[in-house]
Amino acid sequence: MKLAIIGYGKMGKTIEKIALDRGHEIVNIVEERGANVLKQLSQNGAEVAIEFSQPEAAAENIKACIDQKVKVVSGTTGWLDKMDEIKKYAKQKEGTFFYASNYSVGVNLFFHLNEWMANLMSRYSDYNVKMEEIHHTEKKDAPSGTAITLAEGIVKNHPDIQNWKLFEGDNVPENSPENIVPILSKRIDPTPGTHEIIYKSDIDEISIKHTAHSRTGFALGAVLVAEWIKDKQGILTMKDFLPL
Known part of the structure; x- marks a missing residue:
């Protein structure tokens, strides 16, 4: 071709x-x-x-x-x-x-898992969700396209979540609204791409994570x-x- x-x-x-x-x-x-x-x-x-x-x-x-x-x-x-x-x-x-925001087969399987998990976790109001994404310092956009796709998957499948919001730095504020997905974006070399979805309650924490080892x-x-x-x-x- x-x-x-x-x-x-x-x-x-x-x-x-x-x-x-x-x-x-x-x-x-x-x-x-x-x-x-x-x-x-x-x-x-x-x-x-x-x-x-x-x-x-x-x-x-x-x-x-x-x-x-x-x-x-x-x-x-x-x-x-x-x-x-x-x-x-x-x-x-x-x-x-x-x-596509991401062409990795593994990431697209992760998209599917993320949507399934959002639907499951929507039944348990004690858990708040947040996302962390890390990329190399040459990546100009934040959050990443992959992070946006993940956030949109959560919004679509979790009735209590209405939107997402970008945070840059080390921490997502504890008082961030409960009806958003806070996205914490970090730029650290030489990371090709890491995305983690975290559901946290006062009792415990559940997370799913995808880590790319190369491009x-x-x-x-x-x-x-x-x-x-x-x-x-x-x-x-x-x-x-x-x-x-």
């Missing part, structure tokens, strides 16, 4: 290595942003673009791929305020767009999705790729 890589940081380089190891051809590596740069995608025959760029560039990059009739797999976080706009654009242009799981998942999406159409997510 002919692939384009948009965004050539640490994740882009890991994706390149995995894609080449799996026998794919990299026909474009795009480090800049904008439609003029991305016009070359269709000229070089790219079938799928894997987009891990920057929050301020993601929407423009995705639109350019759709304009060039190149299917796009995006993992950039921190730009979700434009998600509805991008979905509408992809639908109007009959493009193929796949987004490989994220990058491999993105390449697997690119392979899968080649023959698909429309707006798709990990729930389509990995039904649970």
